Amino acid sequence: MNQSETYIQTILARQKNQPTSITSINPLTQAHQDDFDKACRFDQFAGYQQLQIISKGGEQFGISSPFFRVHEGIAGATTQIAGREYINYASYNYLALSGDERVSLAAKQAIDQYGTSVSASRLVSGERPLHRQLETAIAELYGVDDAVVMVSGHATNVTTIGYLFGPQDLILHDEFIHNSSLIGAQLSGAKRLAFPHNDFAALETLLTEQRCHYQRVLIIIEGLYSMDGDYPNLPEFIRVKQQHRAFLMVDEAHSFGVMGDTGLGIREHFHIDGSAVDIWMGTLSKSLAGCGGFIAGESALIEHLKCLAPGFLYSVGMPAQVAAPALAALTLLQQEPERVHALQARSAYFLSQAHALGIDTGLSQGIAIIAAISGSSIGAARLSQALFAKGINVQPILYPAVAEKSARLRFFISCEHSLQQIDATLRAYCDAVQTL
Numbered sequence: 001m002n003q004s005e006t007y008i009q010t011i012l013a014r015q016k017n018q019p020t021s022i023t024s025i026n027p028l029t030q031a032h033q034d035d036f037d038k039a040c041r042f043d044q045f046a047g048y049q050q051l052q053i054i055s056k057g058g059e060q061f062g063i064s065s066p067f068f069r070v071h072e073g074i075a076g077a078t079t080q081i082a083g084r085e086y087i088n089y090a091s092y093n094y095l096a097l098s099g100d101e102r103v104s105l106a107a108k109q110a111i112d113q114y115g116t117s118v119s120a121s122r123l124v125s126g127e128r129p130l131h132r133q134l135e136t137a138i139a140e141l142y143g144v145d146d147a148v149v150m151v152s153g154h155a156t157n158v159t160t161i162g163y164l165f166g167p168q169d170l171i172l173h174d175e176f177i178h179n180s181s182l183i184g185a186q187l188s189g190a191k192r193l194a195f196p197h198n199d200f201a202a203l204e205t206l207l208t209e210q211r212c213h214y215q216r217v218l219i220i221i222e223g224l225y226s227m228d229g230d231y232p233n234l235p236e237f238i239r240v241k242q243q244h245r246a247f248l249m250v251d252e253a254h255s256f257g258v259m260g261d262t263g264l265g266i267r268e269h270f271h272i273d274g275s276a277v278d279i280w281m282g283t284l285s286k287s288l289a290g291c292g293g294f295i296a297g298e299s300a301l302i303e304h305l306k307c308l309a310p311g312f313l314y315s316v317g318m319p320a321q322v323a324a325p326a327l328a329a330l331t332l333l334q335q336e337p338e339r340v341h342a343l344q345a346r347s348a349y350f351l352s353q354a355h356a357l358g359i360d361t362g363l364s365q366g367i368a369i370i371a372a373i374s375g376s377s378i379g380a381a382r383l384s385q386a387l388f389a390k391g392i393n394v395q396p397i398l399y400p401a402v403a404e405k406s407a408r409l410r411f412f413i414s415c416e417h418s419l420q421q422i423d424a425t426l427r428a429y430c431d432a433v434q435t436l
């Protein structure tokens with residue numbers, strides 16, 4: 001009997017409650033046993049150990065964790081944390097619709113009518129009228145055949161990309177693409193290649209070299225990148241995808257409700273026909289004051305996902321009280337375009353004032369998300385802490401989320417931020433930089 005067979009016999013004997021002695025395992029198998037014991041401990045996971053190092057580092061530098069702060073009410077332009085009011089730049093409540101009483105009322109009425117759970121996958125018995133109302137409204141705004149909503153924005157990308165594509169396919173994505181698209185691409189088993197940020201010429205080169213080796217090709221970009229607050233040249237990406245016979249997917253998590261004259265996203269910004277993009281993806285959790293994700297596109301895509309994508313088919317339908325406020329928010333977006341205009345004006349003001357003060361805002365275009373590059377993770381964490389002490393809540397983005405020299409604070413603007421709040425924030429930021 002070789003060593004592993006001895007080990008297996010020992011385990012089997014133990015399972016049968018037969019007496020056995022650990023000493024019957026030879027030294028090498030004992031080492032295996034130690035390894036296996038270690039592998040059964042959660043504190044031995046690399047990710048957990050990394051967290052411990054970061055937390056100890058924070059303690060050493062006197063920086064308290066900025067994460068998991070508890071917001072005690074509605075988080076919009078302001079928020080309340082531990083009984084204190086803060087100017088808030090850490091929420092994606094761009095249009096201040098989360099907290100709007102009409103949106104909240106829609107959720108309450110949906111609960112009264114449908115209860116708190118649809119209690120099944122939509123395919124079986126989870127379908128409610130609000131689902132199709134919301135999907136039809138989204139499809140109409142995109143000018144495409146249909147849409148499907150799913151219970152999580154992250155899961156929408158994972159299941160859509162993971163289900164539609166396979167090992168014979170190629171997925172090309174912007175280097176700064178969101179984790180949900182990366183995980184979807186990994187799940188699909190397709191070959192995955194990143195191209196430099198917003199660089200459609202580099203994408204074109206990759207396609208020229210690679211297209212012929214694969215059956216289907218998917219290009220994934222975002223409407224507005226949340227780390228940098230910049231956006232792609234969508235018409236150029238459409239030209240490239242048409243030329244090379246590829247699918248184009250645009251994740252509008254941060255651009256829908258934010259870009260375009262009436263907030264209809266990057267499509268409206270560039271005056272592009274909805275059918276020019278194959279897969280429109282968006283989230284309900286930001287401008288639309290809800291939770292979940294959507295895919296919009298042609299009927300064959302939507303029907304297919306609804307009947308076969310595992311994350312939709314084998315998951316519960318969206319609760320009515322989540323669909324209803326998103327639908328109400330979509331209606332208000334159209335009825336009150338002044339929200340979008342205010343958001344765009346406040347964002348542009350923030351960026352221009354930041355430039356005037358010499359703040360490095362990286363690639364930020366002044367649309368809802370503005371980065372302030374601090375140049376080091378410790379610097380970003382200290383700035384965030386200093387601003388918090390002055391009543392301003394803004395999150396740092398640290399390595400490894402971005403390269404160490406690109407560590408930053410990220411300001412998410414709300415249409416309800418006042419110019420005075422923005423001025424006070426930038427003054428506080430400059431003061432804090434002096435004390436670093």
Ligand SMILES: Cc1ncc(COP(=O)(O)O)c(C=O)c1O
Nearest residue numbers: 152153154178180251253283285
């Ligand atoms: C670009 C992008 N896609 C997808 C998601 C996932 O959306 P959700 O948080 O609604 O699950 C996010 C989340 O912030 C995102 O930024």
